[in-house]
Amino acid sequence: MELKGIHHVSAITANAQKNYDFYTDLLGMRLVKKTVNQDDPSMYHLFYADEVGRPGTDLTFFEIKGAGHTYPGNNSISFTSLRVANDQALQYWEQRLDQFDVVHDGISDQFNRKVLPFQDHEGQRMVLVSDQSNQGVEAGMPWDKSTVPQEYGITGLGPVRLTVPDLAPTKRVLQDILGFRQSGSYQSYEKGQPDVQVFETGQGGTGAEVHVEVQKDVSKERPGRGSVHHVAFRVADEQELADWRDKISKERLPNSGIVDRYYFQSLYFREPNGILIELATDGPGFATDEDVNHLGESVALPPFLEEKRQEIEDNLQPINTSK
Numbered sequence: 001m002e003l004k005g006i007h008h009v010s011a012i013t014a015n016a017q018k019n020y021d022f023y024t025d026l027l028g029m030r031l032v033k034k035t036v037n038q039d040d041p042s043m044y045h046l047f048y049a050d051e052v053g054r055p056g057t058d059l060t061f062f063e064i065k066g067a068g069h070t071y072p073g074n075n076s077i078s079f080t081s082l083r084v085a086n087d088q089a090l091q092y093w094e095q096r097l098d099q100f101d102v103v104h105d106g107i108s109d110q111f112n113r114k115v116l117p118f119q120d121h122e123g124q125r126m127v128l129v130s131d132q133s134n135q136g137v138e139a140g141m142p143w144d145k146s147t148v149p150q151e152y153g154i155t156g157l158g159p160v161r162l163t164v165p166d167l168a169p170t171k172r173v174l175q176d177i178l179g180f181r182q183s184g185s186y187q188s189y190e191k192g193q194p195d196v197q198v199f200e201t202g203q204g205g206t207g208a209e210v211h212v213e214v215q216k217d218v219s220k221e222r223p224g225r226g227s228v229h230h231v232a233f234r235v236a237d238e239q240e241l242a243d244w245r246d247k248i249s250k251e252r253l254p255n256s257g258i259v260d261r262y263y264f265q266s267l268y269f270r271e272p273n274g275i276l277i278e279l280a281t282d283g284p285g286f287a288t289d290e291d292v293n294h295l296g297e298s299v300a301l302p303p304f305l306e307e308k309r310q311e312i313e314d315n316l317q318p319i320n321t322s323k
Helices: 016-026 087-099 167-177 238-250 309-314
Strands: 006-013 030-037 040-049 058-063 076-084 108-110 113-119 125-130 156-164 181-186 196-200 209-214 228-235 264-270 276-284
Touching (some): 006 076, 006 156, 006 276, 016 030, 016 040, 016 058, 076 087, 076 228, 087 113, 125 156, 167 181, 167 209, 228 238
Parallel strands (some): 006 058, 228 276
Antiparallel strands (some): 006 228, 030 040, 076 156, 108 113, 113 125, 196 209, 264 276
């Protein structure tokens, strides 16, 4: 068994409309699924991705109305990366972020590649990462109807960074249980802190990395709008997911068992530093219940929620996607 890379990252927003405006109008991603949190259908669950929502390109958001500020800290997924084709694309993005008054740190070097850290309108911590020298997991394809020229468009998810107080237990889960390989390190932004450790899986590269940052004497993160809920890694199919369930259970890590999310099958567990990890199958995908040319245009519900459609839609504030 070998995880194929990052499947998706799920974060929290306090306002679905403003979230949609930022990630489609400004970042140029495609809304490929407008659905609800299957565990709490009163809230939206929005999926932004490449042209068809390929695994490894999905950045998703749960809308929690009234969610407070995030107070960054330990035991968290502290950065999410978005891939672009090359260094020239990063230069385009630096100008675009300036144009829209988006907070960013400018282009810098990180782990032998160019990166551009920035924050969205709710303080979500993001990094645009160049694939100029990437030889790992293949990227997706930006939507040709995007607000951003296709050659500069976002092609998928890049490395996620975990911030933890103690490296050892997280490293054990990544290496000994999930099969990641340690592939290097780079200097932490925080003076006096250990180097950030890099782990990769599958074909490696930007689409298959986890970066682990250790911060001593830092309080636990208080999540809110602008925080990340969980990270998911790619599993080939449901049979392999069942094998992962058996392995994780054997390691005495409490887990959800296999959960049918309709668009993929999932398994959830927390590693010892409290970070929620999901394993998710590549299929069947987002075109299961919508034509690929009309993804995300209406509220999509899995079959077990369909009988409650009227009640669910009455409780959701419509999102204006016509702009």
